[in-house]
Amino acid sequence: MTEAASRSPKPVVATFMSVEGAIPMLAPIPCYRFPEAAVGALARAVRYGAWQRTPAEKAPDCVDGVRRARVVLSEALSRGPGWLTASEAQDVLTCMGIAVVPSRGVTTEDGAVEVAGTLGYPVALKGLGP
Numbered sequence: 616m617t618e619a620a621s622r623s624p625k626p627v628v629a630t631f632m633s634v635e636g637a638i639p640m641l642a643p644i645p646c647y648r649f650p651e652a653a654v655g656a657l658a659r660a661v662r663y664g665a666w667q668r669t670p671a672e673k674a675p676d677c678v679d680g681v682r683r684a685r686v687v688l689s690e691a692l693s694r695g696p697g698w699l700t701a702s703e704a705q706d707v708l709t710c711m712g713i714a715v716v717p718s719r720g721v722t723t724e725d726g727a728v729e730v731a732g733t734l735g736y737p738v739a740l741k742g743l744g745p
Contacts, residue, residue: 620644626660628653677711684710701743 617640620627629646630653631638638646647653684707691699699707701718708715719730720743731738 617641617644626657628656680710680712701741 616627616629627644629638629641629644630648630650631646632648632650645653645656647656687703687706687710688699691697691703702720705715705718717734719734721727721730727740
């Protein structure tokens with residue numbers, strides 16, 4: 616079985632429902648106690664193979680973004696040690712080409728309803744404070 620599996624272009628797994636653990640002579644063939652686990656492993660292998668075949672994306676050119684991020688970070692550091700504000704963190708991520716979910720700061724319930732209508736539903740609320 617191991618010899619045939621080594622020549623196969625397809626993945627090979629084994630299931631032995633009445634045996635405790637993998638049979639040593641089958642190494643390196645993965646052995647599962649239940650067929651469902653074997654099928655799950657094969658499904659993950661298929662997803663991984665599909666991901667491997669997707670073309671690599673070109674890395675974004677971040678030179679201008681780095682300059683803009685440095686401005687944001689310099690201003691934040693001028694306040695002394697501490698956390699970036701939510702908008703500063705979002706600005707830095709955006710500068711570096713990282714997609715972020717649109718957000719807006721509000722201070723009232725009516726403001727939240729108005730912004731939610733502008734952004735579109737569904738929305739999430741996050742409390743901000745020191």
